[in-house]
Amino acid sequence: MPELPEVETIARNLREGRGSPSILDRRIRAADLRWRRTLAEPSRAEFLRRVVGQRIRTVGRRAKFLRLDLTRDTLLIHLRMSGDLHVRPSAQPPAPHDRLVLHFEDGLALAFHDTRKFGRVWLTDDPDHVLGNLGPEPLDPALTAARFAQMLRARHRLLKPLLLDQTFLAGLGNIYTDEALHLARLHPLQSSDTLTEEQAATLLRAIRSVLRAGIRSHGASIDWVYRGGDFQNHFRAYGRAGQPCPTCGRPIRRLTVGQRGTHICPACQRLR
C-alpha cells in the first residue's frame, strides 16, 4: 500500500499527533506479537524482553521504512503492501489483522495492522545493517540533476524497473513511478542510458513534483481502508486505463512491465 508519501504521512501523524495522540516519549509496557513472521529480527523471545521499558524518542522515515528511535535500539517497520499503523486505547481488543501491538504505560497502544502479512519489523542497535543498501532520497537536495543523470547513464536498465529499485533510488513505488514517468513524458520501457542530460533533469523534477504533491495530499487512499489521503483524486495515469490523458485527452493504456501493472499515455510517452 504505502510508498514514500504515505509512509511520510504516517510518520508525521505519529510524531505530531494528527488524528490520534503523538506516540513520542511514550514508554513501552508490553509487546504482543500476534504473527511470528512479522518480526524479522531478533528472535521473538529477545524482542519481547528487549523492547519493554524503552521509550520512543523520535519517529521518522527512510525510504519506505518507518524509523522509531527508542531509548537504546531502533525499531524499523516496513509496511510492504497492506500494512498500516493505528494508535488506540490499550484496553481495546486486537483487530483481526493486527500483527504486533505495542502497549504503552499510559493506556495507549500502537498496533501494526497488516492483512497480507508481508510487512516486517526489526529491532536493532545497528539500523544501517537494514537500511545500508538503499539509494538516495529523491527529495534530498544533495541529489543534483547532474548526479541523477550520471546514475542513469551508469546503468543499462528499463526506466520503470530501475526507478522501482530501492538500491537505485529510495521511496518510489508503482503509483508514483507511473505518475512521474507520465509527467516527464518518458516511456517506462526506455533504457536508462539513453536519456539526454535534459531528460534526466526533467525526470528528477517530475519525481519530486509527484512526491511533494502526494505528501501535500497526505498520500493516496485506494484501499477499502480509507487512510485520509486524497492523492488518488489527482492521478494522471495510474489506474486510469481507458480514461483521457490529462495532457492530450487520448485514452490511457495499461501494460505490464516487470510484472507490474503500468499506465501510460501512448501519445505523450513515446518509445524511440
Next chain:
DNA sequence: CACGAGACCTGTTCGC
C-alpha cells in the same frame, strides 16, 4: 549485471 518467474499472503473484483 540484467531480467523473468515464483514465493510470500489475504481480500476484492471480474468474467463466464
Next chain:
DNA sequence: TGCGAACAGGTCTCGT
C-alpha cells in the same frame, strides 16, 4: 448465484 482467475501501493530469492 457460484466459482475460478486475475489483480493489488513490495521485496526477496533463484535460475538463465
